Structures are given as structure tokens and as C-alpha cells.
Amino acid sequence: MEVYLKAYYRMNLGDDMFVKCIAERYPEVTFRVYADRRYLAAFEGIRNIKAYPCLYAKFDRASEILGLHPFVDRLLLNHSDTVVYIGGSVFIEPKDGTVFPSLTSQGDMYYIGCNFGPYRTERYLKYVYESLRSASDVCFRDSYSYGLFKELPQARMAPDVLFGYPSYPQKKKGSGVAFSVIDPSARSGLEISAEEYYDEVAEAIRSCASEKKRVALFSFCSYEGDDSAIEKIVSRINGTSVDIFSYNGDISGFLNRLNDCECIVATRFHAMVIGWMLSKKVLPVVYSAKQTNVINDIGFTGAVRNLTKKGTRSLSELLKKYLSEPVGFDVGQLSAEAENQFCVTDRLFIK
Template identity: 35%
Template sequence: MKNLKRIILNKNKGLKKMKKVMIYAYTEFNLGDDLFIKILCERYPDTQFVLYAPRQYKVLFEKLNNISFFPSDLLFIKANNYILRKFGVTNFFRSLTAKNCDAAVYIGGSLFIQEGNWIKHLENTKSMRIKNKPFFLLGANFGPFTNHEFYSKYKDLFRQFTDICFREKHSHGLFKELNNVRVADDIIFQLKKLPNRQEEKNIVISVIKPSFREDLSNYDDIYYQKMRDIAIYFVERGYRVTFMSFCEFQGDQEAIEKITMLIPKNYLNKISSHFYKTNIDETLEIIANSSFIVATRFHSMILGWIFNKPVFPIVYSKKMTNVMTDVGFNGLYANMNNIGELKPNDVFEGMKTNLIDVSNQIKDAERHFEKLDEYLLK
């Protein structure tokens, strides 16, 4: 009996306490941001992650056993947050949740755009830090911005982080003198590939609502018209077309509805719509089974490359051209600011010219987790 107790004690001495990590992320059911969370949790199965998010995120990540949720959309939570803000207390329940964690990871893409009340966003980022605990910022790009104060205040804040890994060289260059700043290719390149499937004669058009972004407020009509023209052109050449929404909150679904209203009825039997919400696997399968991607969404471009599809980017932000430069993309593409000049035949030609090899990027993207590996896996 004594020997048995000794064996159990010795085994327990060797057991490591599972670390608990707070995740900060964009939680409005955006496919790209949700994939960040998925990749993070799958990489560290022996770490317990905590996410402050709407209740449906529990459905979204029901297959992950190492993430728990604090529901941000409960009426009780929302009411108390509203009252506490009146007294100058913000993010009370989120901070309370984070307090019991060993570290925090802020993971996302376009996290630092100068728009609206950016000071409020800066203060929100400051409040994410857990006192005397490691803080990792992974996967982001910085900007666009027009105010030097915006840049300098974030630079002061970034000095206090444990590790920062940007996803493109331009952002890294802005902060390269900070010794905690690194760069690696986009985290989504780390997505586990799906099994090979039979490729369908189907193109995916990922869309946005341009006017959701202040600088694109006048582009809705011309953009919707061009997406309509592209869809009809491909249908007339024997293809099926799937319009894809990555984020309902940002107006993608509304955009699809307006585009399809412009399409004559005799084409609609060859056109379908797919709305991402909590169906990650289904969405990825549609992309993986397609033959071509017309990509306005940044991560539809990345996913197309991962699944070895030719991609025609429609650039609405410099973050896209920055990454296209980083990966050496020399194919055909269009800019939103001259979308009116885009001809459907130019897009069609992209099927022949726009296939690239991203095997180096898939390998490089793993470096995002170098410092987090040292902390969680040591």
C-alpha cells in the first residue's frame, strides 16, 4: 500500500499544471478571425483557453475540448456593463474573467486601424493586459493611419507586450526597432488542410459591403454591378457560382442579397449563396472544392492559396497588396478605387495566370508561435 502511494505521489510530481490563457479576438462571427481562434486552440491541446464572447461561440467551437466561454451577450452581463460604464468602469466582466488566467493572447488581423474614436480602442487594448502576466499579440497588421499620435501611442503600448508578431513586412517595419517585435506570414497559412476532394466547376466570389468601411462609402453600387457581371460571365461559360459571406455583421450577407437582385432570373439556377456563421467546416469545404476564387475578403485570398486555387484579388485595403507583395504574387488583380474599369474577361483570364505556390508561407507562418511555444510548451 505504501509503495502504491509512493508511485502515485511520484507521478503527480511529474504532472504540470495546465496553463489557462485568455484569448482576446474579434468575436462577430467573421470567418478569418474565428479561424485564428481555431488554429490557436488546436496547436495547444494541453492549454485551457478562455474566450469572452457571445453564447453561439460555444456552438461554433463545440469540437474543441480546451476552450471555455464567458458569455458576453447575457442580458445580465450587458445590463451591468451598461451601468458600470456610467461610473467609468469598462470591461469589468472581461477583466474579471482574465484575472484568473496565466497569460493573454490578442489574436487577429486588422486590429489597429485609425478610425472613429481610436483613443477608446487604445484604452480597450490597454485594459486587456493582466497585471504581471505575459501578453502576446499575434497575427495583426498595423494601420492604415494618418495621425502620428496614433502611431506613437501604440508604439509606447507595444513596448510593454511580451511578444508581437505582425503578419506583413510593412507593419513590422514601423516597429522594427522594438526588440519584442517580429514578422511571419499570416496565421491562416497554418490551417490544417482538408483531404483532397473532387474539384467542382464552381467559382467562389467572396464579397463585402464596401460602405461598411468609411473610405469605401461610395462604392456599393459599382461594386455590386461588377460582381453581378462577373457571375453572369462565368455562368455563360458553364460554371456554377457561389457568392460567399464571411461576416454577416459587416454586411456581407446584405451585399449578396443586393447583388443577386441585379441578376436576371434565368441565371439564378446556376448561382447559390453561402452564409458563414458557425459552419466553419462547411465553408472551408466549399472553397476547397471550387476551381477558382474571386476574393474581396482578405482571408478568401489566403484560403484560396492554401487550397491551391487560382485567386483573383479585388483589393479594398493596403493590407492585401502588402501581403501580395510579401508572397510574390504577380497575377492579375483589381483595386476597389478603379473597380469601374474591371472587365469580367480579365477575371476569367486570372484562372490561367493566378496560381501560386505558398509552401514557404505555410512553413513560415508557424514562426508566429515561437515565443508562445516557449511559454506554453517548455
Template identity: 30%
Template sequence: MIKVFVSGYWKSNLGDDLFLKILCEKYPNVKFYVFLDRKNSRQFQRVANLTIIYNNLLFRLINKLLRKIGLLQVQDVLAPMLTDCFLEIGGSIFMQDDNWEYRLKQRAYARERYSQYFIIGSNFGPFYSQDYIEKYGDLFNKLNGISFRDSYSYNLFKVKNITRASDVIFGLRTNSYQFEYKKKQAVISVIDTSKKKTDTGSNFQDSYERKIIDIVDELTYKGYKVILMSFCDFEGDTTVVNRIYYHLNNNENVEIFEYIDDIDTAIRIISESEKVIASRFHAAVLGLMLGCQVLPIAYSGKMKNLIDDIYKEKKWMSIEEFINNGNLNDSNFVHLMRDEIEFIVSDSENQFMFFDNFIRSRNK
């Protein structure tokens, strides 16, 4: 059996958890390994072809010390002993932050230790230096396959073994979810803008939450049931939805859904809803692929690039635009027809093009 170590953002974030779910379901005859905290593992404990290496207290203490002195993490050294294939799957895994050189060091080491190294589902940035992009260009030239999810990221690099395809989650199996008949229901996914690198560089959180409250009041006045949805407690979503709920003028027809580990219920709620007001990138993706009317609120370039790859005209709002002009006018919502969805779903299969070729070569 082919064995693959998978690196990603495993913090019980609905979008990233879906990446791992889709990967394991797509390749049932591949043995995958992940390294994550036990508290973030419940949704994966029954996946037959996934082995979880738990980040226990000892590992955490050792890794904290190793990072402090600039050395590699325990999993960086141990994982290549299990397999010769390394796969990174995730969205915003190439943001330039204060630790970017350390992360590049980890990736360069992985390139040396594994015979195969693939990147699936990512966008590149935000970044602020030419040195950053040049060093990653050098690394990418040595990889076996890179699949970006937007044209902007793809066009940054002139390297071999690179492609662009629609987001991995467009490839989710959705046959068991509602598509045609929607409830008079709206899902609102939220973010904590103070924890995000917004394109404006400003913190609009108070104004943003007040605007969400106004939108909820308008929706309930029009007879909608509203679901305030937290995609990731670790990133502050749950705190935000609770704060909004507390300040509502009328919460009689409003509920909170906090994603922890119940992937199916989260998707089902979105699939049954007529409208999705999406601050979360993957709330927009799920809403579009499940036939909902979606209002995309872009806190960074990745949402803009997603929508711009689908539509020729601007079909998203920045955080600031949403605060100042956001409303429930039909013109602010986007909706895909079934044939458009089928085209994007088919395109998303190309995210796995290079990895598919590797699997086929090993199975000969």
C-alpha cells in the same frame, strides 16, 4: 495546465473564427478562455480546451455604462483573475478609429495585470496620426511577443520581440480538403464597402455590386456554378449577397452560402472551386492555400500587403480598378504552386514563435 485568456473579433466572421480554431488545435494541452456572445459561440461549444465566458444581458448593460463613462469593461477586470497570460489574435485589430484611446487604455491595463502578453496574426492600421503609432510603439516595447502578418506593419516599429510571418490561416490543417481536382465552380466573397474604411474613402457599393452581377453572368454563361459567399453577416455580407442574387439576370446556376458556424463546409466549398473572386482578405488566403485561381480585390492595404509579400509585381485590383476593368482574364488571377504553398505554410508557423517559447518555458 497553462491557462490563457484570448481576445479577438468574435462576431461569427469566418476568418477570425479560423484563428481561434487553429489556436486551440495547435495547443491541445493549453486551457483557453474567451468572452463572447452566445449567438456567436456554437462553432466553439465542443472545443475541449476552450472555456467560453458568455457576454450575457447583465454584462452587456454594465459594459455599455462603463464604456460611456470611460471605465474598463467587466472582462478586462475579471479575466486576469483566471490566468496570468493574455493573447490577442486577429487581423485588423489596430485600426485607428474614434475609440482608439479607449482601446489603448484597455491594452495598457492588460499589460499591467498579465505577466505575459502576446499579439498574433495582426496587421497595423490604417492610422492617420503620428501620435497613434508612437503610443503603440511604447506599448509594444513592453510586450512579450508581437507577430505581424505583413512586412509593412513589421517595418513600422523598431521594438524588441517582434517578427513577421505569413497569415495564421496558412497554418490551417488542409489534408481532408480537395486540392488537385477542382469543380467548374467559382466562389465570390463580397463586402459592404460602405462599412469599410476603403483606401479611396469613397463608397462604390452600387457600382461594385453591378460589377459582381456582370461577373456572375459571365461565369454562368461559361458553364460555371457560382457560390456567392457571405463570410460575416454582422458586417453586411449576407445582405449584399442576397441583393446581388435578387438582381441577377439568370440565377439558375447560382447559390448563396452564408457562414454562420459551419467552418468545415465553408472551407470545403472553397477547396472544391476552380476560381475564387476575393473581396474578403481570408477568401484570398484560403483560395491561395487550397490551390485555387484567385482574383484579389483590395479594399484596404491589408490585401495589397498580403499579395505584395508573395509577388514582386502588382497582382491585385483595387475596388475602383475592379469596377472599371475587372474581368475573367487569366492574367487577373493568381495561383500558387504546391512548393510555394508549402513555403508559406512553413513561414506561418513563425506567427507562434514567441508564444511557443513561453509554452516551452512553462512546461520545463
């Protein structure tokens, strides 16, 4: 069977783990991938991924200008047995209000691991709702998103795919604090500016260093500005010693570096999930409702720094208290439940 696999191909750790997870789960299926080869390092050696380079981007742009379905999407769809879209924030309302035709109107479509939003208008919600009527399966990762579409018979919910990722390193205690950071300038709805965010993270790093804690900064996605964010933070810490790890497609190596730490200050959504799976102390730094929705769903009661609300305590204050507490969070049941993200495709692909 040949499957057109849509995903976010920008060398983002979480999304690359999604793709690796599904490709290795179904080794007899050929997954067709349309992406820039620069961002496919994570999939080298995975024999059932067949990459199509971005040679036809100009045709896609021309199609979009004309309000037509993207050229390569149509091409791969017409030459594949079915389509799977694995990803998190796959239903974000475009800022300019533009809406393009959905693949769901063109054939079988299976959505795995998604959430809905952010969105601004009921028009967009209705558009996605009507588009998903023709999908074969839609598995959301949070109850808020599922609640918006629960009347659709093909809508389901299960914990995030990475709660069920099969290849985490062996858990160990670790030492020091890992900071996963983002460039907040592209995010909306924050009660803090990008410069204030960098200042706050820098202050927390200096505080950790004063307590003789080893500090490491992690870039999950250079394309989205994580590397740039690290540079701005480092310029604020006055020579404080930190380790820097930038994800380059080596999933296992990057996970091993995270595993070396005791605590993860997680601005990235999947830094939060990975931290829990590695049995680390996790301090989520919320920049989006998608994080809050999952935190609420799983019943996490630890400290949270919410950048979307005024008056919440700073990272330095939260960390001082948090690091001294025996914080544990059992994700065993979540890991088992996350397998349900694939229960429909299991029936389709496993004979």
C-alpha cells in the same frame, strides 16, 4: 495553464479559424473566451475552450464611458495566467478618436497574426507603440506593419496564421467560380460606391454564366453584412442560377464548398489566403491596404482588382483573361514560415 484568449468573436470564418488553430495546437491549455454564445458554434466540441457569455456588457459600457479599462477584461485578466490576442486588424484607429487603456499595461500579452491600421494620426501610432512596449510578444503578418514597430525588441513578423492552418481539405481541381463578397458601405477609402461594387460583381457573375461556368456566392461573416451584400447582388443578376453559402460555424463544411471551385474572386482577406492554400486561381479584390501589403510581401503577380484606385479593369474583364490562364501560386514556403507566428507561445505553452 489558463489563458484569456482575445479575438474577434462574431462568427467570421477567418477569425474562427484562428481560434480553432490555437486551441487545437495547445490542448493542455484552457482558453477563456468572452463572447456572445450565438457566435461560438465553431468551437463546440473543443474541450479546452471555456466560454463566458456576455452577461456583463453593461459594466463594460459603464467602464468605457468613465474612460476605465473594460470590466470583464480586468476580471478575466486577473484570473488568468496570461493573455493572448489572436487576430488580424486589431489595431484600427477609432473613427471618433477615442483611445482606451491597453491590456498590455496590465500583464503579459501575446499578439499573434496582427497588422497595424488603418490609422489616420501619428498620435494613434505613438499610443500603440508605447502600449506595445510592455507586450511580451507581437507577431505581425506583414512587413509594412512590422516596419512601424521593428525597433521594439518583441516585434516580429511571419505570414498570416491561415497559411499554416493544419486542417484544410485535400486539394482538388474543382470547377466554377466562387465570389466572396462584402458590404463596402462600411469601408473607407474606396474609389467605388457600394452600389457600383454590387453592379460590378453582378456583371461578372452574368459573364461567368454566359460561359457556362458554375457560380457560387460566399458569405464569410453575416454580422458584417456579407449576407445582405449577397441579397443585393442576387437582385441584380436577373434570375441567373447561383449557389449561396453562408458561414454558420461549420468551418470544414465551408472550406469544402470553396474547394469545389476552380477560381475564387476574393474580396475577403482570408478568401484570398484560403484560395492560395487550396491551390485555386485567386483574383483578389482589394478594399484595404492590409490586402495589398500581403500581396506585395508574398510576391503574388496575378490579376488584382483594386477598389481603392481609379482606372483599374473591371472584374468581368479580369476574369475572362484569368480563367483561361494556367495560374498557379506556390505557398509551400509560406506555410512553413507561418508556423513562426506561434514560436514564442510554443515555448510558453509546450512543456
